Amino acid sequence: xxxxxxxxxxxxxxxxxxxxxxxxxxxxxxxxxxxxxxxxxxxxxxxxxxxxxxxxxxxxxxxxxxxxxxxxxxxxxxxxxxxxxxxxxxxxxxxxxxxxxxxxxxxxxxxxxxxxxxxxxxxxxxxxxxxxxxxxxxxxxxxxxxxxxxxxxxxxxxxxxxxxxxxxxxxxxxxxxxxxxxxxxxxxxxxxxxxxxxxxxxxxxxxxxxxxxxxxxxxxxxxxxxxxxxxxxxxxxxxxxxxxxxxxxxxxxxxxxxxxxxxxxxxxxxxxxxxxxxxxxxxxxxxxxxxxxxxxxxxxxxxxxxxxxxxxxxxxxxxxxxxxxxxxxxxxxxxxxxxxxxxxxxxxxxxxxxxxxxxxxxxxxxxxxxxxxxxxxxxxxxxxxxxxxxxxxxxxxxxx
Amino acid sequence: xxxxxxxxxxxxxxxxxxxxxxxxxxxxxxxxxxxxxxxxxxxxxxxxxxxxxxxxxxxxxxxxxxxxxxxxxxxxxxxxxxxxxxxxxxxxxxxxxxxxxxxxxxxxxxxxxxxxxxxxxxxxxxxxxxxxxxxxxxxxxxxxxxxxxxxxxxxxxxxxxxxxxxxxxxxxxxxxxxxxxxxxxxxxxxxxxxxxxxxxxxxxxxxxxxxxxxxxxxxxxxxxxxxxxxxxxxxxxxxxxxxxxxxxxxxxxxxxxxxxxxxxxxxxxxxxxxxxxxxxxxxxxxxxxxxxxxxxxxxxxxxxxxxxxxxxxxxxxxxxxxxxxxxxxxxxxxxxxxxxxxxxxxxxxxxxxxxxxxxxxxxxxxxxxxxxxxxxxxxxxxxxxxxxxxxxxxxxxxxx
Numbered sequence: 001x002x003x004x005x006x007x008x009x010x011x012x013x014x015x016x017x018x019x020x021x022x023x024x025x026x027x028x029x030x031x032x033x034x035x036x037x038x039x040x041x042x043x044x045x046x047x048x049x050x051x052x053x054x055x056x057x058x059x060x061x062x063x064x065x066x067x068x069x070x071x072x073x074x075x076x077x078x079x080x081x082x083x084x085x086x087x088x089x090x091x092x093x094x095x096x097x098x099x100x101x102x103x104x105x106x107x108x109x110x111x112x113x114x115x116x117x118x119x120x121x122x123x124x125x126x127x128x129x130x131x132x133x134x135x136x137x138x139x140x141x142x143x144x145x146x147x148x149x150x151x152x153x154x155x156x157x158x159x160x161x162x163x164x165x166x167x168x169x170x171x172x173x174x175x176x177x178x179x180x181x182x183x184x185x186x187x188x189x190x191x192x193x194x195x196x197x198x199x200x201x202x203x204x205x206x207x208x209x210x211x212x213x214x215x216x217x218x219x220x221x222x223x224x225x226x227x228x229x230x231x232x233x234x235x236x237x238x239x240x241x242x243x244x245x246x247x248x249x250x251x252x253x254x255x256x257x258x259x260x261x262x263x264x265x266x267x268x269x270x271x272x273x274x275x276x277x278x279x280x281x282x283x284x285x286x287x288x289x290x291x292x293x294x295x296x297x298x299x300x301x302x303x304x305x306x307x308x309x310x311x312x313x314x315x316x317x318x319x320x321x322x323x324x325x326x327x328x329x330x331x332x333x334x335x336x337x338x339x340x341x342x343x344x345x346x347x348x349x350x351x352x353x354x355x356x357x358x359x360x361x362x363x364x365x366x367x368x369x370x371x372x373x374x375x376x377x378x379x380x381x382x383x384x385x386x387x388x389x390x391x392x393x394x395x396x397x398x399x400x
Numbered sequence: 401x402x403x404x405x406x407x408x409x410x411x412x413x414x415x416x417x418x419x420x421x422x423x424x425x426x427x428x429x430x431x432x433x434x435x436x437x438x439x440x441x442x443x444x445x446x447x448x449x450x451x452x453x454x455x456x457x458x459x460x461x462x463x464x465x466x467x468x469x470x471x472x473x474x475x476x477x478x479x480x481x482x483x484x485x486x487x488x489x490x491x492x493x494x495x496x497x498x499x500x501x502x503x504x505x506x507x508x509x510x511x512x513x514x515x516x517x518x519x520x521x522x523x524x525x526x527x528x529x530x531x532x533x534x535x536x537x538x539x540x541x542x543x544x545x546x547x548x549x550x551x552x553x554x555x556x557x558x559x560x561x562x563x564x565x566x567x568x569x570x571x572x573x574x575x576x577x578x579x580x581x582x583x584x585x586x587x588x589x590x591x592x593x594x595x596x597x598x599x600x601x602x603x604x605x606x607x608x609x610x611x612x613x614x615x616x617x618x619x620x621x622x623x624x625x626x627x628x629x630x631x632x633x634x635x636x637x638x639x640x641x642x643x644x645x646x647x648x649x650x651x652x653x654x655x656x657x658x659x660x661x662x663x664x665x666x667x668x669x670x671x672x673x674x675x676x677x678x679x680x681x682x683x684x685x686x687x688x689x690x691x692x693x694x695x696x697x698x699x700x701x702x703x704x705x706x707x708x709x710x711x712x713x714x715x716x717x718x719x720x721x722x723x724x725x726x727x728x729x730x731x732x733x734x735x736x737x738x739x740x741x742x743x744x745x746x747x748x749x750x751x752x753x754x755x756x757x758x759x760x761x762x763x764x765x766x767x768x769x770x771x772x773x774x775x776x777x778x779x780x781x782x783x784x785x786x787x788x789x790x791x792x793x794x795x796x797x798x799x800x
Contacts, residue, residue, distance in 0.1 A: 038527075050638060053737050054739070073724075073725050073726065074637055074638060078638065093726055094741070094745075095741055095743050096727070096744060099745070120526070125521065126547045128736075128738055128739075129551060129740070131548065151531070190602065194597075194601065198594040202590065202594075205590055205643045220590070221590065236477055238450060238453075238474060238475060238478065243605045325474045326493055330454070335529070337528040338454075338528055339529025341494070343496060345495035345496040345497045346495050
């Protein structure tokens, strides 16, 4: 009788089937192998989450299906314990002598990666002070970019991935509920966000701690906050946090997420502090209708562009285009933003297993921003809205 | 009589003198202009902090010194309010139609950027689902990489930048003091880290809130924590947070920081929970001696490699190389890691205005990790250790 330990994590068999698909692509393209530097791609194929720095880390696979992870000494044990690969090779340090890329070249030669090969970028990107040769300089020929294939693969989420996104939704929902509960006139966004996020994180760890890892370099638990989108400042959709004090009449735009084994969800709500004015009510209702329009347009077989076009039509028919700032939404998964995009320029067909944010917004300089964001799964015959936080104005009106 | 409002931020004149230096480089290299995509470089030259996404943002300067920021519609007002540039141009959306890079090409043509030109990367990197042409494909010729020049420029911190790093040190010190105070057997790293970080952030905002911005896409206040480096797990230096419960006898490795107008500092301490064993005491003292060795080796005119070599000699003479995992340290500023590196492979000369972390470590699988990190400024005649948290074992031994 098999004894299994409960876990939320992606099973090893799934990492194997992911690399298997990449291997089939390598063979179909007649490549000798592939080199990946992007840390999300490495997490996707190996399960190894790490803090990206100036020390290059690479995932390598040759056309025989042998896999290796190339890491600095610093990450050896960490990688050995977590990465689903045949072997972990380490170099001493960056910059050091010889340059790590010279050792990578040696390993690539040993694995038979010569001539035609694939990569996500031509060498490790020059981030955080890193400097080094391109793969072209190193190997004498330019890599074939395999990014499009990988992006297409990552678009379709497996049942395990969807389960993790659903788990993320729950704890983001808790953080958001607490955020709404603690938001009041005179408080600051920072104290409210900290209290809600801390309590939600502790509850989450109490409930699922032993089977949970964030696997995110940026966040370690549930989080809900405003990112400065308060009052008229809410008209700037990608503001950074300030420490604004809540005032009666403020239009608020929230955001909540909780990375679960690397997977993200997105929950955003527009809330009004005090009795909404007629104008606030009007734009809130338009925003709801815009989101409804998008949700009604989404189903398998439809193109991303069709969804954005349907929503743009609503903006135009209601003379709202001067308050438009962005497309309907983006895919979400291991990354807080990923492709495809619900955008008139994206002709990708919606397919079962894709997960999107749906978040058309209205931004009025004198009034603030209006945007809900929900996380939505494309199913075999339609959609499943994974976020279940109330959307109506009454539920999102805060007492003053 | 001039009336000035108190501010901690970098003054506009400094952004102008930064771009002026870049301009001189462009002219010396006979380039028609430069295109930068890296969000830290954009922050450095324009003061505009934003959340990097799949929507390309570019800073452009031509050989006449005209500057422009190229942003999505979403960021227009945000950029206009914050970026120190001659003009902000916006494109509708990514992916959209036409592709934003086609509009960037038009703007580059209008600004006279043709033939020889510089860039940090050959096109916007394919991150978070972005796909698009390289600059080479777009303009018909490959860019000259200007990254090395920019990195060299960013290495030398101005008095304003040093003041911001010193401000960061203070609030990281507070967060760390609270972290030490709240750490006790039976508590979890998450609850202790959250409480210390939240209290320090609120104190910081109470003290400097009106003249403060984090300007960081990743952190919005002071933070102190363990990132899972607890007990034997502390032997993995770049672990990600778990939710470990503190046990008597644990060796702990901390980390504290507070981004201030984008600038970082680094404070890390090794602490022991309960009376240190003889073995713990031995490696703690070696770690202190390693750090002392580095600090004694640092002064203007010395090479980065010399510092690492002096410290490696200590490891070797005391038979500690099997516990070595990384070089002595890295520069720090707008980025939590940046060059140059205190590494045998880095021949850069230490110069006044450089700021480094000094953090040689010892990692013993059966015992844990031992590492202090201090933030150190190179002065005209030596060094100034900017972090002032106690380093001795007695101060860092916690009661059980």
